[in-house]
Amino acid sequence: MSFTPDIRLFSCHYTSQQSCADEGHELQQLNFPENIKMTRVVCTGKLEETTLLKAFEDGADGVYVVGCPADGCHNVKGSQRAAKRVEAVRSALGELGVEKERAKMFFLPRGLHPEFVGAAQEMNKLVTELGPSPF
């Protein structure tokens, strides 16, 4: 049975600049999965654990965060803080008997780059294989 996962992406304002190119059409042309809903944030360091958990409560099958390289964050430690929160969510998922892989952190360079689409495709493949969220 085919399954199209509901995936939520929270991305740093700078890392996701690509999404703005060509009025957002460029990502589609590069095969960015349409089932990934992106929320841009001023800095991933601003994300709270509750924001990520709320996405699961709202029906997400997978949630991932894309922030600046850990040693090159525009706000110095924002993406490092985000990674800690993603790890806390992964740990909690593990406690609940759910695959930790449903939450993931990516550190990617800013601006136009293929890795942004690559991360989306990787997450899409991973969550598709995991199947629907048990929540």
Next chain:
Amino acid sequence: MIVAERKPLAEIIEMVQDCKKILVLACRGCVTVCSAGGEREAEILASLIRLGLKKAGKSAEVFDASLVRQCDKEYIDAIDQFKGQYDAIVSTACGVGVNFIANLRPKDNVFPALNTTFFGGSAEQGIWTEQCAGCGDCVLHLTGGLCPVARCAKSLMNGPCGGSVNGRCEINSEVDCVWQMIYDRMGCLQRQEEMTASAPIRDWSTSRHGGPRKQVREDLTV
């Protein structure tokens, strides 16, 4: 401050598995400072309880709120604003808070979300260490301000013992021997002579050995 940490989720969810309306109640005192049971942690826990119950095929309304403290009667009274909205309280306060709710709300179910661990301080961000045992008969004036009751594995009054090696405790090589620290500090303070005196046999009745303790301040009671 009182330091605590969240219980395993499975334990918490088992406590509330049959509840339909759950109030996750934060405390804005010590457990907020040690990031275990403040408003942020209560909000996270409420979300995790909802997810955990949903996964178990159960449904419940779970909401979170906070009190200034859960260790004062006046603040516990604020629970009344949620009357009728919950059939169980999951308290993210220390054990004192849970006890206070149980004392003052005999008909309310109250469950602990945290394990209360010790009296301590923040050594650095994200790290807390035990500093005081609340033993009721402080000897810090004799030990350069460092507590042998809380920080010596044997709570020795005349240390160090033979298990002190290179300034570390025999229970764990990462644990400082507090008696070595006391010795070094008294030396810095030029008070090392005081360490030649033997501490007398200690009366532990002021500690837990005397049962639950109570303190009455006549000047404050009305």
